Amino acid sequence: MARVTGERAPAFTSAELERLVDGVLPQYGLLYGPPDQQVSAHQKGIWRAIAKEVRTLGVYGRRSTHCRKRWEDLRCWARLKRRRTGSG
Numbered sequence: 001m002a003r004v005t006g007e008r009a010p011a012f013t014s015a016e017l018e019r020l021v022d023g024v025l026p027q028y029g030l031l032y033g034p035p036d037q038q039v040s041a042h043q044k045g046i047w048r049a050i051a052k053e054v055r056t057l058g059v060y061g062r063r064s065t066h067c068r069k070r071w072e073d074l075r076c077w078a079r080l081k082r083r084r085t086g087s088g
Helices: 014-032 037-055 064-085
Strands: none
Touching: 014 037, 014 064, 037 064
16 A cells, blocks of 8 residues: 655744754753663653644644754764864
8 A cells, every 4th residue: 555645844933943952952962872772762752742742833743753853863964064073
């Protein structure tokens, strides 16, 4: 059975991005620390909580996977920017 795709989700607003960053930074060590099987389930809970906070803005029903993907995209963009400017 073919997978039906819907419309693209709207881009994250600046308020959503701010809420995302505010949710990730205090938990950064748990999300990106050394890998551990026991922590993995906890990480999913952290991403769910972050997504819930982003959803409270009422812009779009972001899921934890949306938030995690957007965060990874921001990290990648920052790394590329650092390489191009030669800082860090």
